[in-house]
Amino acid sequence: NGGTGATSFAPGKLLQTVQAQKDGVITTSSTSYVTTSLSASITPSSSSNKVLVIANMVACYAATQNKNGYFTIYRGATNIALGGSGVYKQISGFYANNSAATPSLSMSQIDSPSTTSATTYTIYFATDSGGDQRMNQNGTTSTIQLFEIAG
Numbered sequence: 793n794g795g796t797g798a799t800s801f802a803p804g805k806l807l808q809t810v811q812a813q814k815d816g817v818i819t820t821s822s823t824s825y826v827t828t829s830l831s832a833s834i835t836p837s838s839s840s841n842k843v844l845v846i847a848n849m850v851a852c853y854a855a856t857q858n859k860n861g862y863f864t865i866y867r868g869a870t871n872i873a874l875g876g877s878g879v880y881k882q883i884s885g886f887y888a889n890n891s892a893a894t895p896s897l898s899m900s901q902i903d904s905p906s907t908t909s910a911t912t913y914t915i916y917f918a919t920d921s922g923g924d925q926r927m928n929q930n931g932t933t934s935t936i937q938l939f940e941i942a943g
Contacts, residue, residue, distance in 0.1 A: 805942040807841065810834045813935045818927045819855075822918055825864060825871065828927055831914035832936045839906050840943035845913050849897045850932035852925070854888030859923030861886050865901050866914045872903050880918070894929050904943070913938060 812832035820826050834843060845865050854861055862885040864873045873881045884899035905911045915936060919925035928934055 803942050807837060807940040807942055808834065809940075810938040811935060813933050814928065815933050816928055818917075819924060820917060820919060820926075821922075821924050823921055825862075825866075825916040825918045827866075828915045828917055828934070830927075830934050830936050831912055832938050833910050833912040834938040834940055835910045836905060836908055836940050838943065839908055842941045842943055843903045843905055843911065843913070844900065844939040844941055845903060845936065846900045846939070847898070847915050847934070847936045849884075849899075849915065849927050849934045851894045851929040852886070852897055852927050853892075853894045853929040854886070854919070855891060855924030855926060856922060857888055857891040857893075859888055859920040859925075861888065861923075861925045862918045863897055863899060864916050865899070865903075866916050867903055867905060868912060871916070872901055874901075902941075 810832045814830035818828045862880050862882045864882045873883045884897045
């Protein structure tokens with residue numbers, strides 16, 4: 793710190809972590825993204841820092857076979873998935889060819905929120921027309937972790 797008493801962080805240094813979990817089955821038949829209520833908030837210490845979001849959705853279930861399930865991460869009201877288009881701008885998803893499919897999904901995204909205000913990240917999901925999408929089937933728990941990384 794050059795003897796000035798100021799503290800600096802090298803880029804890439806992990807500054808803080810936050811974790812949250814969601815219990816109980818969550819279901820949607822919406823073809824537009826809706827919240828799973830799996831969310832966590834973090835307050836970056838600098839607007840140049842990044843946030844790494846890691847989410848693990850356990851026992852996701854497609855109640856109608858031959859349907860697609862879509863999962864994504866929102867920062868506030870903004871879908872932060874890279875690429876894609878339309879409602880299915882997604883980070884992770886799956887295709888179920890069996891009505892009892894219960895895969896688990898993991899996804900991650902590095903985000904630059906450009907703020908020092910509290911920032912909330914939430915998992916959203918959607919399904920194909922006529923399908924049903926669930927999370928936390930069979931008494932399981934899903935988690936989200938946020939890591940602030942020096943920019």
